[in-house]
Amino acid sequence: MLIGEFEFMSITDLTSMSKSQIEIRKEINQRLQKLQDEISDYCYQCAKCTSGCEAHKLLELEPHKIVALLKRGLIDEMINSDVIWTCMSCFKCRERCPQKVAPVEILFALKNMAVASGKQIPGNYTAMLQSVLSIGLLQDIKSVTTKNNKTVNRSDLKLPEISKPTDPNKFRMMLSKIAVEKI
């Protein structure tokens, strides 16, 4: 509500001077409701997720804080951070949460949003995506070294031909249509 230069009845995070992104939070909750039948509202910050988070000790990911920031609607802060990419999808947080909140799924949503907003995708993800688009798999057949230092690949080991999309063009068409979709 604007009267002159002032906005009344708003909530501002004084560290970043950002306001709650209510619409985006609603969107994320809708996605969580749809896919996992739960929303983030029920979290009471017991931090059981963070206490057991596989990525926390090494990389300082705090799943309970992610949920808290989501509840507060401070989405941009997370989308622009590197920490959301430290989750290793072990699913322990989703498994053990007493309120059926799934920080891991919230992180997937945030990562998807980061990509969609044009932020640079870290690491190898781009290469993996490109490979899927071109040959349908994350990587092509590799040659591996045995213990006796021999190099072998799939056909050397008499394994049958690998299965790939039969019509790569149709496959690519389908993928590119999906790539612009949101859940």
Add this chain to the structure above:
Amino acid sequence: MSNKIGVFVCHCGINIASTVDVKQLVEYSKKLDGVVISKDYKYMCSDVGGNIIKESIKKHKLDGVVIACCSPRMHEHTFRGVVEAGGVNAFNLEIANIREQCSWAHDDKNRATEKAKALVRGAVSKAKLLEPLEKSKIQITQKALVIGGGIAGIQAALDLAEEGHKVYLVEKTPSIGGRMAQLDKTFPTLDCSGCILTPKMMEVKNHPNIDLLTYSEIQSVEGSIGNYNIKIKKKAKYVDIDKCTGCGDCVEACRMKGHVTSEFDEGIGKRSAIYIPFPQAIPLKCTIDKESCLMLTRGKCGTRPLCVDACEANAIDFKQKDEIVEIKVGAIVVATGYDVLDPSSLYEYGYQHSKDVITSLQMERLISTSGPTSGEILRPSNGEKPKSITYILCVGSRDENECPWCCRIGCMSALKHVYLLKEKLGDEVEINICYTDIRSFGKGYEEFYRKIRGMNTNFFRGRPSEVRNFGDYMTIDIFDTTTNKLFEINTDLVVLVPALVPRMDADEFARKLRISQSGDGFLLEAHPKLRPMDTFTGGIFIAGCCQAPKDIQDSVAQASGAAARAANILSKKELEAEPLISFVDEDFCSGCSTCISVCAYNAIELVKGEDGKQLAKVNEALCMGCGSCVASCPSGAMQQKGFKDKQLTPMIEETI
């Protein structure tokens, strides 16, 4: 059937009169078939209004009354009294609600008046068909049954006994005392639990009005409010209680001594097959547990049963049998208590992995002087004193995967333990409390919490994800939200404070008594705020943790309340039964049981009619006249007195 009806129209000040033309209504009513007199007054519910009605009844020899006024919820009871005082049967009264359903709902005076006329017209046509009804009287057995001998059951039994009523107190275990007997001290005053409990237990033992049946279970409950027939199974103790002196020599001598898991010690202590649950047991008599006694399971105990040799009073009787006792009571108080959630379902906390992960109730037993370690705090794995004890609160509580509810006493009992442990082990023992919230809501609780905060206790605000057992010690990683740091706690004794859950046999028990349970499995109160001791079944009341987790003082308060509610019934010689109840027209009943499935008061049962056909029968004492069965009956066999189809149909036709 009424031929001379009086119609009385109330103005209700301006509530009715400002919208409905009451004078017109009176004139209209006079012209209706069957109406002999019609009057109006400003406040029909007042003394003056009542007198107008009574005088009209006398003068015109009325045999039916219609009052056009406010909702029956307001004054139907009053008006029934007035009508009866005037000489007409209280149930030859019909109320036309021209306030809530007319004057308060509309603005248009003309149309409101027309509607009021329609309502009165319908009421008159029903009044013509109303039949006089008598409130039947039920004789009451002025005795009570209290099920459960914990502190709630003890309190209820004492209150009822003091009022002068005979009370049967039935307890499943060999002694009364319940959970309180397992505790060392109580919060927040740190009273010795046994010291405040045993005087009450003695009172129960000595009270002339209390008949104590221990080691007994309820077999069946039949009947209804005022007249319950109960069958109780008195399980065989295999000890002649008249001869047994409670000396305990047999317990010492028993071949199974130290081999039977003690229930009283919550599984961390052992007892003999013949035992007294705890030193202050009432009755102080021995009981043989037939599941673990060699003589009773195998037919022989070595060369001779050692208990028999040890018993100077010759009280052992292996031939004893279970006994069925039948009693009649007028009211029942249920105080069957709670169980504790088995933390094995939260596998990650290591309860199954390490002997040194115990529940708070097991810790109570370690702290108790009557416990397996005589009150010394020792690690179950190696019998040594722990250097660091870590409490995890809310294990299974506030958990959508286990028990969504709060256990209410977990926080306070953990704080109490801190005090007692520091007292026993010295201040150097490290005590860590991992909490989500500290709920110290009661009188004196916050003060107690403050005291514990001042006692060198490590509070961590967070919940551990798991307990890792490394043999000699355990490691708990916990994220502390107060400092935003992850702490690694190496500890040698872990105490899990588990959720409180309904008794394992709560479902079966509730079915036996025909009382309802709430979604969480605890017994259901009739109204959470205004009727917390009543159930939906007349004559049965609940108290203590069987209704919901609570601490001792709330259990005691609720027990006294339940006793008062029960005494309400028992203080009368007879009860009046509500006459506007349903009844079955046997010609039309097919025994389909639809009515039974919708009855919230368990008032209908299937009986065999004279020709062997299955028929529904309404228990007049239990029926509350809600009408659900009438609405659901597919054949129209179920009817309600005062609201029969043949009374309602003309009313509808006339109104429209």
Add this chain to the structure above:
Amino acid sequence: MGDLKMKKYALYPGCIMPTEQYAYEMSIREIMPLLDIELIELKGFSCCGEPIKSVNQMLTLSLSARNIAIAEKEGQDIFAPCPMCHLALSECKKVLDTDTEMNKRVNNYIAEEGLKYTGTAEIVSILDLLHDKIGIDKIKSKIKNPVKNLKVATHYGCHLIRPSEIGRPDDAENPQKMENILKIIGAKPEYYPEKLDCCGALLNANLPESALTKTGQKLQRVQEQKFDVFIDTCPWCHRQYDSKQTKAGETVATKLEVPVLYLTQIIGISMGIENEKLGLNLNLSPVDKLNIWGK
């Protein structure tokens, strides 16, 4: 002999197993026929999409759906040896079976390739195939050389047992199916506190050092507790624990010498199949340390 019915499953290989973790595929192809399982080869499979869920979850759902649809078209149930694929396909199935709107949307996409998800295929993992479908007794009957007294550390990984709410092949907190199988073949699986720890593989995409640290930390503990062998059943995990063991050791400053085998490899060994056929020369961890014919 009696009625010998070969149960058929379409083999859904995923990405890592067929392009790199050959030993897993080899050992599966060796033991399955002996356990009366026929593996059907289907054309047209692609990545399940789970590794790129972070990029676009809709892609993941659609990729999984198309793969299930391919098997359904041929009237086959699916055997997905990679737990990550199994999770992707299972979660896709749950969403599409319960959410009609999602079902319509995804089917719309995959119709582009002439495919339709119908929800008729059962999706089976290596663990429930061995333990539940084939059964312990059958495995026991094929054992020729029980592995004697090996102290085994089992590694289930994360995607095989979590999140339990969508239904996983074993219990999330106390999985025992691998233990049951290993006991049958003569091994001695033992509990260790780090049993449910993650290998870190998914961090390879952007934080490979950290992934190796997770791997190294767990192996270090396994080594400290004097286990003879570390058994895993996921190509992602195995890549970390076996192929990258030396590097993982460097991140935790320890020389790691833990023999790491696929579950299917050790089963194959106990069934008397030659080492080379089971791809044992492809294991980079010191598996020759193992004296598996008895101690």
